[in-house]
Amino acid sequence: MVTLYNVISGDGYITERDGSEDFMPDDVFDDYIDLCKKSDVVVMGRRTYEAIQKYPKLLLDKFENLAVKKAVVTHDREFILKQAYIRAFSPEDAVALGNRILVSSGPGLNSYFLRKGMIDLLILNKLNKKINKGIKPFDIDIKKFIGNPVSTEVKNDRTMLTYKIHNLL
Numbered sequence: 001m002v003t004l005y006n007v008i009s010g011d012g013y014i015t016e017r018d019g020s021e022d023f024m025p026d027d028v029f030d031d032y033i034d035l036c037k038k039s040d041v042v043v044m045g046r047r048t049y050e051a052i053q054k055y056p057k058l059l060l061d062k063f064e065n066l067a068v069k070k071a072v073v074t075h076d077r078e079f080i081l082k083q084a085y086i087r088a089f090s091p092e093d094a095v096a097l098g099n100r101i102l103v104s105s106g107p108g109l110n111s112y113f114l115r116k117g118m119i120d121l122l123i124l125n126k127l128n129k130k131i132n133k134g135i136k137p138f139d140i141d142i143k144k145f146i147g148n149p150v151s152t153e154v155k156n157d158r159t160m161l162t163y164k165i166h167n168l169l
């Protein structure tokens with residue numbers, strides 16, 4: 001089972017144009033941590049790895065101390081990771097590391113997984129706050145991959161929308 005998770009602004013962006021995630025309240029990170037705890041492998045692209053290294057220590061420690069494999073996808077065979085992480089040289093190698101996989105990355109890698117029919121569930125944790133411009137979670141139109149959400153969980157400032165992915169391959 002492979003689940004793709006992203007936090008999005010009310011108007012559908014995962015980050016601001018400069019990559020900043022300042023619009024996200026810190027406690028939204030706990031939603032990710034909860035999903036990580038239900039997984040045996042979490043997967044991210046190399047740039048997401050670099051972005052989370054700049055998170056406040058408290059948040060980063062919470063993530064890095066989880067007893068779950070943390071796979072970073074990169075083409076770069078020389079890329080040095082912290083000890084808590086595992087290098088994967090392709091998305092396929094990353095998902096082969098376990099059975100309950102949680103992917104959370106940017107548009108290139110997210111779209112690759114979707115196009116290749118590797119995603120079972122998509123969770124979009126949608127904040128109420130809009131940011132007007134930024135980076136979208138996918139660089140392809142995802143409408144054909146999803147229908148209505150199969151579950152909708154409302155918290156104070158956000159709504160977690162879960163979609164079953166239609167495999168088009």
Ligand SMILES: NC(=O)c1ccc[n+]([C@@H]2O[C@H](COP(=O)([O-])OP(=O)(O)OC[C@H]3O[C@@H](n4cnc5c(N)ncnc54)[C@H](OP(=O)(O)O)[C@@H]3O)[C@@H](O)[C@H]2O)c1
Nearest residue numbers: 006007014019045046047048051074075104105106107109
């Ligand atoms: N809002 C959210 O929920 C959320 C979640 C995750 C990330 N983000 C944000 O998204 C941004 C990063 O997204 P991004 O799209 O720029 O980058 P990304 O998906 O994190 O990483 C892209 C990198 O992954 C590697 N990669 C991708 N496809 C590959 C393949 N088929 N085989 C091998 N390696 C592959 C490449 O690394 P190399 O260049 O090293 O080869 C590529 O440059 C950050 O700002 C992060 O904060 C937001």
